[in-house]
Structures are given as structure tokens and as C-alpha cells.
Amino acid sequence: MRFVFAIVAFIAAAVMIGLGIAQRTVFLEPDRVSMSAELSGGEADFIVIEPEALAAQPGKQTITVSGSPKVFLSYGRSSDVEAWLGETPYVAVGYDADADELTNEIVVTKPVADSNPTAPTTPAPAEGEAETVAAPTPDGSDLWLDEFTDDLVLTTTIDVPEDISVLISANGGDELPSRVKIDWPLDNATPWAGPLIVGGALVFLVGIALVIAGFVNHRRMRGPRRNRPGGTRGKLPSAPKPGRTQVGGSRRAIGRAKRIAIVPFLVVPALALSACSADYWPSFDQQAAPETTAPATPLATPGPTDEPVDDTPKAQPAVTVPQMERIMRRVAVFATDVDASRDAEAAAQRFTGPALEARTANYAIRGSLAEHPLPTPIPASPLTLTLPQQATGWPRTVLTIAKNSDDPTIAPSALVLVQETPRDNYKILYAISLAPDADVPEVAPASIGAPPISPEFKGLVMPTGQVAAAYADVLMKGEASEFYPMFDPEGDTLMQQLGPAGQKAINDGLQDTVDATYSNAVGDSPTIALATNDAGALVSVSIEQTENVIPNDGGTIGFKPGAGAALSGFTGKSAKGVQRVIGIQLLFYVPGVGNESEDQIRLLGWSESLIGASEVP
Known part of the structure; x- marks a missing residue:
């Protein structure tokens, strides 16, 4: 009977370990979601990734920009980016929620009121002369919260709130980057992979223990018996001595059982090490959010009595x-x-x-x-x-x-x-x-x-x-x-x-x-x-x-x-x-x-x- 239970334990262990490994391999979900946009700058000298594009998915944003020998990327408050651009046209990378994809279009912002009227202005070109105005350089501006520069391909990870935009340029080059890709991380944790793998290893150990117990019990059952058949007492006839083959076979069987018993001690540590990551285990430190007792607030529906929307820009601190x-x-x-x-x-x-x-x-x-x-x-x-x-x-x-x-x-x-x-x-x-x-x-x-x-x-x-x-x-x-x-x-x-x-x-x-x-x-x-x-x-x-x-x-x-x-x-x-x-x-x-x-x-x-x-x- 012990051998039957051992076989059942081995089958259960194989299923559990197989399911645990499959969750981290063939059944593993992607660890990120990506969106990209192919751009054609035309007359634009800059690319702006709008806040809605950065917030298309939750989590940190990994931005990859390519398609230009030199790439410059900076990010700052959306109002600051717009003010710095002024009347300069740019490619706006937005997000279409219905199509679940990034969009792009060329935008020209409204001119910012000149706070320095004494600043020199660019003279108009003479008649018949082509107007050539060099694009401003964003590199080193104090408006940016951070900035990065690289050749050919630039990849950086940021974590910004809703009112932040990303500014991209060729950093003085002639060719504006042509491709922007944004990646957001996904939670592909498999909290039951660890318990299944370790649990399967433990069940495997139980099976080994049952096999050993079965061999030991089987050996005991083959020992001498004290009672004659028919219930009469007397000297029992001596059993024939086992041959060389029988003795060797018994010893080999015990040796095989010992070698089989060693296997779990080699397999279990390997399986335990493979399941030591936090992604393999359920988390019990996150408490469920308490239910709110506040009444639901219906969305306001615009009506004739609603006050007009105030478009006046709100004051905000000059710097962080x-x-x-x-x-x-x-x-x-x-x-x-x-x-x-x-x-x-x-x-x-x-x-x-x-x-x-x-x-x-x-x-x-x-x-x-x-x-x-x-x-x-x-x-x-x-x-x-x-x-x-x-x-x-x-x-x-x-x-x-x-x-x-x-x-x-x-x-x-x-x-x-x-x-x-x-x-x-x-x-x-x-x-x-x-x-x-x-x-x-x-x-x-x-x-x-x-x-x-x-x-x-x-x-x-x-x-x-x-x-x-x-x-x-x-x-x-x-x-x-x-x-x-x-x-x-x-x-x-x-x-x-x-x-x-x-x-x-x-x-x-x-x-x-x-x-x-x-x-x-x-x-x-x-x-x-x-x-x-x-x-x-x-x-x-x-x-x-x-x-x-x-x-x-x-x-x-x-x-x-x-x-x-x-x-x-x-x-x-x-x-x-x-x-x-x-x-x-x-x-x-x-x-x-x-x-x-x-x-x-x-x-x-x-x-x-x-x-x-x-x-x-």
C-alpha cells in the first residue's frame, strides 16, 4: 500500500512542480506594455510627448527615441514647455483612448506675452530673401526638471505626474528623431508558482519516504516465522539459505533506495532557489482599502446655470x-x-x-x-x-x-x-x-x-x-x-x-x-x-x-x-x-x-x- 501512495505522491509532485514552472515560462504574461509612434517632423524642430500620452498606462514610463544621429530629451511642467516653445511648431504626441494608440500632429502654440519689451527682435528678411531662423537650443535650460543626451538611440525611465510633458529634439542636428516608443511595466507576478514548486518538492520527499518505508516493511515480512502451519508447536524447518543472487539483489535494492533518497536533497534546494524571487510568492502585507461611507458624488452636467469655466492660468511655484x-x-x-x-x-x-x-x-x-x-x-x-x-x-x-x-x-x-x-x-x-x-x-x-x-x-x-x-x-x-x-x-x-x-x-x-x-x-x-x-x-x-x-x-x-x-x-x-x-x-x-x-x-x-x-x- 505504501508503494501505491508513493506513486500517487510522485504524480502529484510532478503536476505541482510542472504547474509552478509553467507559470514562470509558457504561461508567463508580458512584463510591459508598449506603444510607439512613427513621426514625420516636416517643418517642426521639436517633439512634445503630451501628458495624456505619458499617462496612457499606469506606472513609470520608459521612453526610447531613435531615428536621429543626436537625440536630446528633457521633461518639465507642461506650461513651461509650452512657454519655452512659444510660436515654434512642434510635433505633439498624444493618446487616442478609443483606438488605444499614440497619435501625432504638428502644433503651433499661441505666442507668449513678451515680458521683456527691450529684448532685440529678429529683423524681417529682405524681399526675395529666404527667411532662415535657427531653432532654439533646449539644452541647458533651467526650466527642465532633468535632461538627457545620447547618440542614435536614447532610452530613459521617468516617473512623472499628470502635468509634465517631454520635449525631444535633434540637439542641434538636422534630422529630428522619427520614432518614439513608450513602455509601461506590467505586474506579471505569479504568486502561486513558489508554493506549487516548493509544495511539489515536499510531496516528492513524502513519496521517497513512502518508498523507503515500503522496502523496509517488505524486508521484515520475509523474516522467519515462529508458528508452524496448522497451529502445532515445534521446531520450524530451517529455510534454505538464500543464494548469492538473492543476497546481491536485496542489497542492490536497498542501495537503489538510498540513492533515490538522496535525489530530493539535490532537487529541493535547486527548486527552492528557483522560487526565491518575490514574484513567486503571494503578498500578505497589502491590506484591502476600507470601504468608504461617503455618498457617491454624481458627475456635474453642464447646464444653463453653470458658471463659465475660468481659463486663467493658476499660480504655481517657479521651481521645484x-x-x-x-x-x-x-x-x-x-x-x-x-x-x-x-x-x-x-x-x-x-x-x-x-x-x-x-x-x-x-x-x-x-x-x-x-x-x-x-x-x-x-x-x-x-x-x-x-x-x-x-x-x-x-x-x-x-x-x-x-x-x-x-x-x-x-x-x-x-x-x-x-x-x-x-x-x-x-x-x-x-x-x-x-x-x-x-x-x-x-x-x-x-x-x-x-x-x-x-x-x-x-x-x-x-x-x-x-x-x-x-x-x-x-x-x-x-x-x-x-x-x-x-x-x-x-x-x-x-x-x-x-x-x-x-x-x-x-x-x-x-x-x-x-x-x-x-x-x-x-x-x-x-x-x-x-x-x-x-x-x-x-x-x-x-x-x-x-x-x-x-x-x-x-x-x-x-x-x-x-x-x-x-x-x-x-x-x-x-x-x-x-x-x-x-x-x-x-x-x-x-x-x-x-x-x-x-x-x-x-x-x-x-x-x-x-x-x-x-x-x-
């Missing part, structure tokens, strides 16, 4: 944190290179306003005075604060605070970056060193951003448009200024350096034959103000302090050797005197009206540098 980290890495590398080369013309690619003036002057000084220190380096990371403006168009502004990971002794930098148009990169407008004990108020997360504050907004203790002029007056007059009580003097060491006390210290060191006069003026750069969580604002402004040193005895005076002389290039003497201009970049916290905990404007950081030197006009 990963995007800002990527921008700062680029800016930091660029700043290091341009500071070393002293190329002021190249610096304008990433600096503007007071930040550019400070670096341009530094480069000029170091051209004649090699020992003059370099500008404060622009740190790439870590970013301890990223506060993008909530924007619907351009220009866009971002305030970020970065620590110098290479030199912790350098104060963190508060950087204000501005992007004038979609095709411009972000430029540093203000580069400010934070005060040692700067207490930066809480701000909204980068995923929300901060609304900009108008210079005339009355909800603050002082309108942001008046902060620069008020502090310039305090810096000139000190406690005699009518605005002095509105500024917190604690930690304001700039007042000691460039205020009345600092001016007096400079005057005391001058000769009796000269007089020094000072004047402060608000810089030409725009006031940047972003709201904080407590109804206050972070405000960035600039001030210029002019120092005139004039002879009072009818004599002449010139620059002493140093930065002033190097920047001015004026090596002679002048009866009119000499002049120095100090550029000051400032970051303030302006509290809101009714903020009981704070009612004074607090200086969070500043940077001052020589930006001008000349003979007094």
Missing part, C-alpha cells in the same frame, strides 16, 4: 526643490570658472544687477591688484531654504539660502535669482551673506511657494518699496533718522561699519587738508519681496554709498595704492578730489501689521563691495 538644486549646481560651477578667469562679459550669463556690478568691479581690481581677494563663492549645496515665487508668467523669482559645504567658516549665502523670459536662465540678482545670528522666519514649502508682495502693500509695518530709502537714511544719520526706531539695531554690525560711527572713524584717519563727505542712495535694482507664513515679508534691496574726499586747502589729492586706485585707473592728483562708491546688498524681514511679537524691521544679512572709483565729477 530638485530643479533648484540642479540650477544651483550649474551656477556654482559657472561662478567658480568665471571668477577665476575674470570674464565680466561671460559673468552676465548668470549674474545681473548689484550681484553683477560687484563681480565686474572685483574682476577689474584683480586685473591690476592680483592679491585682491576673489568674490564670495556661490555655494551649490546644501540648500537650507528654497522659496520660489508663485507665478503665472515671467519674470520669475526664487530666494534660496545655501551653505558652503566645502568651507563651513563662510557664512551662508542668501541668493535671489530672477528669470526674465522662458528661454532665459536664472540669474543671480542679489548675493547676500547672512548675519551670524540671522533668524529667518518660517516660509511656505517650495511645493507651494510664496506670493510676491507689491511695493505699495500696506499690510506691513512699512511698504516694501520704502525699506531701502528708509534704511539708507538710518545708515546716514543713525539715531537722528526718523526711521531709526523702525529698525532693530541688534546684530546690525553694518551700521557700525558704514553708519555715522564708521564714517567718523574714516574721517579721523584723514589728513587735515582734506574733507570726506558721504551720501546714500537707493540702488537701481528692483525690490524683491516674498511673503512669509506670519504675514510678513522677506525683502531684498540695494543701496549705494558714495564717499567723496576733497582737498580743503587748494591742493590736490589722489588714490592711495589699493582697490580704489586699481578700479579707477586714476594714478594722478586732482584738485576736485576722488570718489568711491560702495554697493550694499541687503536682506530684511519686514513684519506684518499687528504682529505683536515683532514690530521692528530686522536686518538678516548684507554684502558690501567697492563698485566704483573715479575722480570727483
